[in-house]
Amino acid sequence: METILYSLADGMARITLNRPDKLNAFNTAMHADLRSAITEARRGGARVLVLAGAGRAFSSGQDLGDRAAVPDGAPLDLGATIDATYNPLVRSLRELPCPVIAAVHGVAAGAGASVALACDLVIAAKSASFIQAFSKIGLLPDSGGTWNLPRLVGTARALGLALTGERLGAEQAAAWGLIWRCVDDSELASTVDELARQLAAAPTRALASTKEALYGSWQRTLSEQLDVERDLQRELGLSADFREGIAAFLEKRAPRFTGR
Numbered sequence: 001m002e003t004i005l006y007s008l009a010d011g012m013a014r015i016t017l018n019r020p021d022k023l024n025a026f027n028t029a030m031h032a033d034l035r036s037a038i039t040e041a042r043r044g045g046a047r048v049l050v051l052a053g054a055g056r057a058f059s060s061g062q063d064l065g066d067r068a069a070v071p072d073g074a075p076l077d078l079g080a081t082i083d084a085t086y087n088p089l090v091r092s093l094r095e096l097p098c099p100v101i102a103a104v105h106g107v108a109a110g111a112g113a114s115v116a117l118a119c120d121l122v123i124a125a126k127s128a129s130f131i132q133a134f135s136k137i138g139l140l141p142d143s144g145g146t147w148n149l150p151r152l153v154g155t156a157r158a159l160g161l162a163l164t165g166e167r168l169g170a171e172q173a174a175a176w177g178l179i180w181r182c183v184d185d186s187e188l189a190s191t192v193d194e195l196a197r198q199l200a201a202a203p204t205r206a207l208a209s210t211k212e213a214l215y216g217s218w219q220r221t222l223s224e225q226l227d228v229e230r231d232l233q234r235e236l237g238l239s240a241d242f243r244e245g246i247a248a249f250l251e252k253r254a255p256r257f258t259g260r
């Protein structure tokens, strides 16, 4: 693929945004490549997906030079662009039945930040930063930004970030709960690799159900959520991995989960 690097091995799918001269800005081709790669990861039975950026950044968001998505004089329906690109991307990451890790180094700006925050676990290098660049060009946070930001850091901080477009360093992002973890720059790759290996060997269906239950919880009452947990647990109770987890515990050995 032209704009990303993709691999799938040992249950670990890796997608690297690969337009380093544009700080991995999203253009139409990259969205198409991402769709293919995520479909391929799903079809290939990936048990974890790692999303990262090549060069010195994670992503600078929408490619502001892509005339298919950014107006050049004539009015352009950004809603149609979003419907065709960012919204399906965010939905596909959330609906992927395995954990998605964003490995963030350098800057994650605009939709680059939103896409990182749409991943299930965000690990960032200490020198990384998150910028809600939208307001600087007359837009609002998209790609799930207005949904994820207040849920992750609360309304006051979400509004502060979104209205000012101020750069937020990774250490502060971790302290605020915007991301899962911030590590030394030199440890980003090994930390992400280790976590990806751990998750690829985990009971994948349980992790997928955890994602589904947690993300869906915002629309439900506690009583409704209790029912959702019951239903999902009922399914997991019939899984091979649950049987293996119990057997391994009783036999005092490490479990060998297969994701089934």
Ligand code: LHQ
Binding pocket: 021, 022, 023, 025, 060, 061, 062, 063, 064, 065, 069, 070, 078, 081, 082, 107, 109, 110, 111, 112, 131, 133, 134, 137, 139, 142
């Ligand atoms: C870029 C970009 C970029 C193209 C750096 N595009 N070339 C929007 C519109 C339509 C539909 C739906 O959704 C959206 C959502 C959005 O994502 S809106 C937000 C779009 N992103 C931005 O506004 C961020 C723009 N970029 C920047 O503010 C800076 O580049 C950041 C703060 C990310 C990094 O700054 P520096 O580290 O100083 O790097 P730089 O500015 O020198 O950039 C390096 C190169 O990358 C440079 O090209 P050049 O040929 O001069 O070396 C930039 O033009 C290019 N680049 N971002 N988004």
